[in-house]
Amino acid sequence: MQQFQTEITLQSQNRGTYNITQRINELVNKSGIKTGICHVFIQHTSASLIITENADPTVRDDIEYWMQKHVTDGDPNYQHCYEGDDDMSGHLRCILTDTSQTIPVTNGQLNLGTWQGLFLYEHRKGKFDRNLVVTVQGV
Amino acid sequence: MQQFQTEITLQSQNRGTYNITQRINELVNKSGIKTGICHVFIQHTSASLIITENADPTVRDDIEYWMQKHVTDGDPNYQHCYEGDDDMSGHLRCILTDTSQTIPVTNGQLNLGTWQGLFLYEHRKGKFDRNLVVTVQGV
Amino acid sequence: MQQFQTEITLQSQNRGTYNITQRINELVNKSGIKTGICHVFIQHTSASLIITENADPTVRDDIEYWMQKHVTDGDPNYQHCYEGDDDMSGHLRCILTDTSQTIPVTNGQLNLGTWQGLFLYEHRKGKFDRNLVVTVQGV
Numbered sequence: 001m002q003q004f005q006t007e008i009t010l011q012s013q014n015r016g017t018y019n020i021t022q023r024i025n026e027l028v029n030k031s032g033i034k035t036g037i038c039h040v041f042i043q044h045t046s047a048s049l050i051i052t053e054n055a056d057p058t059v060r061d062d063i064e065y066w067m068q069k070h071v072t073d074g075d076p077n078y079q080h081c082y083e084g085d086d087d088m089s090g091h092l093r094c095i096l097t098d099t100s101q102t103i104p105v106t107n108g109q110l111n112l113g114t115w116q117g118l119f120l121y122e123h124r125k126g127k128f129d130r131n132l133v134v135t136v137q138g139v
Numbered sequence: 140m141q142q143f144q145t146e147i148t149l150q151s152q153n154r155g156t157y158n159i160t161q162r163i164n165e166l167v168n169k170s171g172i173k174t175g176i177c178h179v180f181i182q183h184t185s186a187s188l189i190i191t192e193n194a195d196p197t198v199r200d201d202i203e204y205w206m207q208k209h210v211t212d213g214d215p216n217y218q219h220c221y222e223g224d225d226d227m228s229g230h231l232r233c234i235l236t237d238t239s240q241t242i243p244v245t246n247g248q249l250n251l252g253t254w255q256g257l258f259l260y261e262h263r264k265g266k267f268d269r270n271l272v273v274t275v276q277g278v
Numbered sequence: 279m280q281q282f283q284t285e286i287t288l289q290s291q292n293r294g295t296y297n298i299t300q301r302i303n304e305l306v307n308k309s310g311i312k313t314g315i316c317h318v319f320i321q322h323t324s325a326s327l328i329i330t331e332n333a334d335p336t337v338r339d340d341i342e343y344w345m346q347k348h349v350t351d352g353d354p355n356y357q358h359c360y361e362g363d364d365d366m367s368g369h370l371r372c373i374l375t376d377t378s379q380t381i382p383v384t385n386g387q388l389n390l391g392t393w394q395g396l397f398l399y400e401h402r403k404g405k406f407d408r409n410l411v412v413t414v415q416g417v
Contacts, residue, residue, distance in 0.1 A: 001140045001276070001279045003417055005313055005382065035144055037178050037274050039315050041382050043391025045331045051238045052230055053184045058218035062227050063234055065216055070209065070348065077343055079336035088340050091330055095341055099329045099394075100380055102239055104144065104180050104272040111272050113182030116238075133382040133389050135315050137276065137279070137415065139142055140279045140415070174283055176317050176413050190377045191369055192323045197357035201366050202373055204355055209348065241378055243283065243319050243411040250411050252321025255377075276415065278281055 004031030004136040009129050012047065012122035015086065017060045020132075021118045024103075025110050027134050034108045036138015040118065041100040043131045046090030047122045048097040054117025067093055067123075083124075090123035097121060105138055143170030143275045148268050151186065151261035154225065156199045159271075160257045163242075164249050166273050173247045175277015179257065180239040182270045185229030186261045187236040193256030206232055206262075222263075229262035236260060244277055282309030282414040287407050290325065290400035293364065295338045298410075299396045302381075303388050305412050312386045314416015318396065319378040321409045324368030325400045326375040332395025345371055345401075361402075368401035375399060383416055 006027060012018060020040075028038050042049055053059040071092045074085030081087055101118060104111040112118070120130060145166060151157060159179075167177050181188055192198040210231045213224030220226050240257060243250040251257070259269060284305060290296060298318075306316050320327055331337040349370045352363035359365055379396060382389040388396070398408060 001142055003279055003314060005384065036142060037276070039380055039382065041380070041389075043389070043394060045329070045337075045391070045393050050234055051184070052234060056219055056221075059184075059227065059230050062217045062219050063231060066210070066231050071344070078340045080334055080340050082334075088337065091337050092341060092344050095328055095330060096235055096374055098237070098376070102178055102180070102241060102380060104178065104274050106144065106272070111180075111182070113184070113270065115184050116182060131391065133384065135382050137315070140281055175281060176415070189373055190323070191373060195358055195360075198323075198366065198369050201356045201358050202370060205349070205370050235374055237376070241317055241319070241380060243317065243413050245283065245411065250319075250321070252323070252409065254323050255321060 001139055002033055007131060007133050009131050010120060012128050012130055015122055015125050017119040017121050019117050020120050024118060028105055028109055028136055031136040033105055033136045033138040036105045037102050038105050038110060039100060039102045039135045041133045045094055046124050047120060047130050048094045048099060049101045050097050050119050050121050051101055051116050053115050055115055086125050093123045140278055141172055143172060146270060146272050148270050149259060151267050151269055154261055154264050156258040156260050158256050159259050163257060167244055167248055167275055170275040172244055172275045172277040175244045176241050177244050177249060178239060178241045178274045180272045184233055185263050186269050187233045187238060188240045189236050189258050189260050190240055190255050192254050194254055225264050232262045279417055280311055285409060285411050287409050288398060290406050290408055293400055293403050295397040295399050297395050298398050302396060306383055306387055306414055309414040311383055311414045311416040314383045315380050316383050316388060317378060317380045317413045319411045323372055324402050325398060325408050326372045326377060327379045328375050328397050328399050329379055329394050331393050333393055364403050371401045
């Protein structure tokens with residue numbers, strides 16, 4: 001078995017989702033690994049990784065709607081609010097979603113279903129540099 | 140280190156949970172790998188994978204109760220509702236649960252705790268073919 | 279590629295979060311693996327693993343606040359309540375958080391972001407022995 005690991009930095013523009021499927025697929029291709037797994041890890045606590053429908057963008061709008069409804073920004077009961085209304089809600093959204101995703105690699109690419117895409121989910125309002133560590137293991 | 144990867148298709152019968160522990164354990168056994176990890180990935184955005192109690196089935200009924208209460212079917216604010224009331228709620232349930240689970244392999248089988256089982260969680264009302272990619276890596 | 283797997287038991291003192299970053303880093307160091315991934319799995323259905331901010335402890339207090347607000351202890355609609363008010367809510371919290379975390383290993387240690395820590399999240403009220411299976415794979 002072989003292994004490939006690299007780090008990349010992406011810039012978010014604002015709260016919302018960013019399709020990173022192609023970018024990660026390019027790294028899988030670069031790894032030369034044909035069969036195995038690809039682990040994608042985001043080194044932050046207010047941005048996360050989700051796998052969801054890649055076709056209709058309103059799916060991601062509705063995810064954001066649910067998050068805003070159920071994970072209140074600026075809840076007066078939060079103790080942690082140094083960086084504003086989206087500080088603690090950002091941490092909570094990361095707990096409910098995922099800090100990493102592991103995806104099978106088959107035939108030299110991410111073996112996602114037809115309707116699946118991998119998205120960086122920025123939970124803060126504003127632009128941020130977000131570091132990802134990508135590890136591919138296999139043959 | 141060695142690796143084994145395969146794909147299987149399961150048919151759900153309706154919204155609810157399906158114990159797939161034994162089926163995945165059979166694949167671990169088939170892999171011949173004694174120590175390592177088993178990665179199970181579902182290639183869909185309205186069915187997910189959960190690990191929860193395998194003994195009392197009312198645990199899974201109560202999970203379904205919580206989901207129905209907190210992830211409204213057919214919320215009039217959803218924009219994405221092409222396929223019915225359970226369309227967008229299905230995508231949301233997948234975000235809150237998991238698209239993949241990684242389980243340690245020890246002594247040639249899934250090293251789950253006494254009370255843990257692995258379940259496919261179908262979020263749509265109706266029967267669906269659900270594809271899984273299973274990758275076992277280890278020695 | 280090489281692999282290391284071990285099991286450890288930690289004792290929780292009560293509902294709340296326990297920083298296990300250093301303990302897991304010691305196992306990564308013991309493995310001798312410099313680059314790869316570290317998979318940490320908890321063999322229970324009412325305690326989970328989360329990655330969140332390691333600096334301000336009120337972040338974890340606010341996570342607990344959100345959980346208590348949205349995952350009701352002792353909801354009279356729960357069917358599963360053998361072990362008390364925190365029984366079913368504990369299972370639900372595990373579904374919303376994670377049973378395992380996979381973290382990249384770089385330069386012989388967990389490659390977490392500056393503000394990230396790995397925490398065992400005990401959801402039951404009381405002391406429990408919690409078993410973890412840790413697998414490190416890489417070179």
